[in-house]
Amino acid sequence: MNRQAEIINPFARLRSLLGDAKPGIEPAIDLTIGAPKHALPDFVKEVLAEKHALYGNYPPIRAIPELGEAIASWLERRYGLAGIEPDRMILPLLGSREGLFSAVFTARERKGGQGGVALIPNPFYQVYAAGAQAAGLEPVYLDAPRESGFLPDLDRLSQNRALLERTSVMFLCSPSNPQGAVASTDYLKKVIALARQYDFMLFSDECYSEIYYGEKPPGILQVAHEMSGDFSHVLAFNSLSKRSNLPGLRSGFVSGDPDFIEKYARFRNVSCPQLPLPVQHASAKVWANEQHVIESRVQYHEKMELAETLLKPHIFFEKPAGGFFLWINMNELGGGERVVERIWKGCGVKMLPGAYLAHEELGAQREANPAFDDVRIALVHDLETTREALKRIVSVF
Ligand SMILES: Cc1ncc(COP(=O)(O)O)c(C=O)c1O
16 A cells, blocks of 8 residues: 555546546536535525624634534434533534544544554545545555445454554544445444444544435444443534535534543644634524425435436446435446546536545556446436436436
């Protein structure tokens, strides 16, 4: 494994792949980026306007009481978690991404400094690897193929004691980006037990937690609490980006292990950005409101059903348990990159080769990259745009 390998933004790689090739049909439809296009909760602008004067103050690193309490109430409503103490167990983030990056430094220090390992599911959201690399941890990629339910194989991992002993942090994503897999309560119990046995932090990326098609995905905090009545070794990262269609607000939080939160708050206080006060006030209102989340979920259901009706007769894919991506194996059509180029040139729909979301040992070859054959399709537009895009894709197949 090459620790110096540059982590390249998948969208930059896609730009190089497509070069100046023109879309086959105009206007082009972009199904690459995971930015929801559903309506924003309209009350956000009113709160931002009302609290405008607070842009004149530096915000605190901890949540203001309104936000801390709104997040704690949401955790209670969503996961049945009573007694989350906002001051000890919650920190606001400017979206989950910067938290997933910077918390790695605290996880490294907690386990005794340099030389540790970060376990990363493969394929994965790129910031996990960037955080590991910046903090000087060795990223070790755990393949998450169809055969192990698109999650890392924990039985296999638990046999590797030497690796687990060196581990400072493990990332988990459920519902997962890109495959939409949901980790079961049993799976979460096993992974929490490993974190506690080998004394590493578990960072559970739950930013897709509110977009699901069957049972509500269980959360790491809920399962940890069920196991032992506390949150030791676990952190949940979440945000308003996917839940509330507000990726531009940059508002998220981390919650969990109070000892870790204490250390991480000290680190953030000298190194990380604070969430602006008007945004904290607006976020408090958004976490307290469920109606817009329910409405948004109905739209994702409609789009998933549409995808099953239109695409399934032509190409097999498994409906994801959560999230808003289709993850489709294109082996028979030559692999992800080939299909992405063909669809772009044939009908002006832009999709992402799965390979760009995976760690590859030897270059973008089938044998080296576990997601070589896959494409990721983000169902983020409204129903009609999605219908048009899916019909175009089918016309090329
Ligand atoms: C798996 C995953 N985690 C985290 C994020 C970061 O989202 P945000 O920083 O907007 O909360 C994303 C965004 O696409 C994501 O897909």
